[in-house]
Amino acid sequence: MKQMTKILLAGLLAGASLHAESEPVAKPETTKQSQSPVEVTTRSLQLKMVKTPKGKKVKKWVRATEVVPGDTVRYVNTVRNRSGHNIEKVRIVNPINPHLVYLARSAKCAGGCTIRFSIDGGKYFAAPKELFVKMKNGKKRLALPKEYNAVEWVIDAIPAGENTTVEFKARLK
Amino acid sequence: MTGRSIITGRRKRDSTKRKVKCWIFVFSLLGLWSSAEGEGTAAGTAVSNSVTIRFQIAGSAATQTIQSNTDTFVVDRVADVRIDWMDTGPVEVGPGESDRVLRFLVSNLGNGDDNITLGYEHNSTDSFSPPPQNIRLYRDSDGDGVFDPSTDSQVSLLPLAEDANATVFIVADIPSNPDSNLSRDGIRVSSSWTATAGPEDPQAVDVVVRRGEDLAEGIYRLRDYHLESHKSATIHSSDGQVHTGTRITYTIGVTLKGGAGEVHNVIVSDTIPAGTEYLPGTLTLDGTALSDAADGDAGSYDSAQRLIRVDLGTLSQSAPGETSRNVAFEVKVQ
Numbered sequence: 001m002k003q004m005t006k007i008l009l010a011g012l013l014a015g016a017s018l019h020a021e022s023e024p025v026a027k028p029e030t031t032k033q034s035q036s037p038v039e040v041t042t043r044s045l046q047l048k049m050v051k052t053p054k055g056k057k058v059k060k061w062v063r064a065t066e067v068v069p070g071d072t073v074r075y076v077n078t079v080r081n082r083s084g085h086n087i088e089k090v091r092i093v094n095p096i097n098p099h100l101v102y103l104a105r106s107a108k109c110a111g112g113c114t115i116r117f118s119i120d121g122g123k124y125f126a127a128p129k130e131l132f133v134k135m136k137n138g139k140k141r142l143a144l145p146k147e148y149n150a151v152e153w154v155i156d157a158i159p160a161g162e163n164t165t166v167e168f169k170a171r172l173k
Numbered sequence: 174m175t176g177r178s179i180i181t182g183r184r185k186r187d188s189t190k191r192k193v194k195c196w197i198f199v200f201s202l203l204g205l206w207s208s209a210e211g212e213g214t215a216a217g218t219a220v221s222n223s224v225t226i227r228f229q230i231a232g233s234a235a236t237q238t239i240q241s242n243t244d245t246f247v248v249d250r251v252a253d254v255r256i257d258w259m260d261t262g263p264v265e266v267g268p269g270e271s272d273r274v275l276r277f278l279v280s281n282l283g284n285g286d287d288n289i290t291l292g293y294e295h296n297s298t299d300s301f302s303p304p305p306q307n308i309r310l311y312r313d314s315d316g317d318g319v320f321d322p323s324t325d326s327q328v329s330l331l332p333l334a335e336d337a338n339a340t341v342f343i344v345a346d347i348p349s350n351p352d353s354n355l356s357r358d359g360i361r362v363s364s365s366w367t368a369t370a371g372p373e374d375p376q377a378v379d380v381v382v383r384r385g386e387d388l389a390e391g392i393y394r395l396r397d398y399h400l401e402s403h404k405s406a407t408i409h410s411s412d413g414q415v416h417t418g419t420r421i422t423y424t425i426g427v428t429l430k431g432g433a434g435e436v437h438n439v440i441v442s443d444t445i446p447a448g449t450e451y452l453p454g455t456l457t458l459d460g461t462a463l464s465d466a467a468d469g470d471a472g473s474y475d476s477a478q479r480l481i482r483v484d485l486g487t488l489s490q491s492a493p494g495e496t497s498r499n500v501a502f503e504v505k506v507q
């Protein structure tokens with residue numbers, strides 16, 4: 001019923017946005033990666049001291065295998081457009097695991113994008129300056145970065161055959 | 174004419190008790206044990222991440238949604254032990270005193286249980302000699318912050334859950350002839366976990382040692398103040414000799430000498446010498462008359478026991494010097 005309502009409204013208000021998201025005009029298809037020419041992968045990384053071939057110790061982002069409370073984890077999400085067409089209105093959503101705390105100003109993207117956050121598990125996204133928490137006394141305050149529980153990157157277009165990455169960092173509680 | 178005066182008193186001790194409880198409360202709040210934002214994620218917890226992408230192929234109105242892979246790592250165990258000395262300052266002790274206590278707080282800041290080893294250490298380079306004797310380590314089993322051998326347990330191993338802490342005491346006897354005024358005595362704590370260096374497997378629970386051991390020292394400091402008493406007799410006789418009927422005034426001086434400090438519950442008591450009788454109404458404190466009855470003032474005379482008693486309360490001084498009180502009474506030679 002909810003999906004039908006969305007379709008009806010989309011038909012009446014073509015091109016308009018509802019709430020903070022662009023609503024689909026047709027039922028979206030969720031596709032397994034193996035079937036799609038567009039692929040998104042996620043990797044967790046941590047900063048570790050490693051030895052270079054010359055024996056020098058340097059800090060390097062490596063796959064997260066030894067994470068303990070207090071450590072910073074960097075998530076890098078890569079989108080590969082293997083289709084023969086440009087893809088548009090690209091929206092990447094990454095829920096933040098409850099054991100992690102988002103690190104302020106760590107979300108970024110390789111190209112141009114709009115970054116927004118959610119504090120309700122991904123139902124509503126907004127820019128940091130527009131994301132509010134309602135307090136018990138009825139007043140509202142700006143949400144703190146540590147309260148974010150989902151990140152969204154919106155990219156206008158990814159050309160055919162190209163890749164791009166988006167990422168953020170979080171601290172393990 | 175002889176008499177025996179008895180001076181009793183209790184030195185300032187453990188008014189640090191309230192301050193210790195306050196410090197424990199403050200330390201807990203401060204999150205020095207890294208628990209200000211909640212407990213650390215337990216070792217072995219799987220932390221997963223996956224991403225959703227929505228897009229439209231150029232020229233098509235259809236929105237497609239793709240789910241990413243799920244990336245998972247398992248939280249490793251971190252060993253992190255800490256100990257802090259909890260007394261608010263050096264613990265004042267006297268030569269020969271027994272069961273003197275230093276307080277410590279042991280914390281497990283790791284994300285799993287730890288069976289922590291406790292070891293006593295004496296800093297011989299900066300302490301009096303001979304060192305404190307009969308060293309024992311106790312856990313504050315009833316959690317009241319006060320050492321009590323009837324309720325607290327002697328320990329060498331301290332099992333603590335993640336993010337838990339416990340109070341531990343060093344209990345020692347002070348030597349009777351120390352050669353200086355300070356002794357530094359502490360406890361070294363050691364985690365039961367050692368680091369593992371396995372293959373780089375995000376699913377394996379390795380052990381990371383953040384702080385495998387820690388040491389905290391407490392200080393015993395010898396008191397540099399003490400009580401002295403002195404008794405004198407003034408014979409009221411024209412020839413300076415004692416005859417039947419001669420009055421004698423006895424004066425007992427009690428003096429706090431040395432550095433700043435205080436002694437509580439100081440009581441002077443003296444038996445009327447044989448062969449004399451106490452003259453009623455002659456008991457004074459610093460020249461002020463005291464009643465013989467056991468009433469609201471500081472003094473009394475017990476005729477059955479032939480005993481005068483004066484409660485001086487607390488003798489204290491805030492700077493080095495002497496602070497004296499004088500008790501006097503008269504007798505008549507029989």
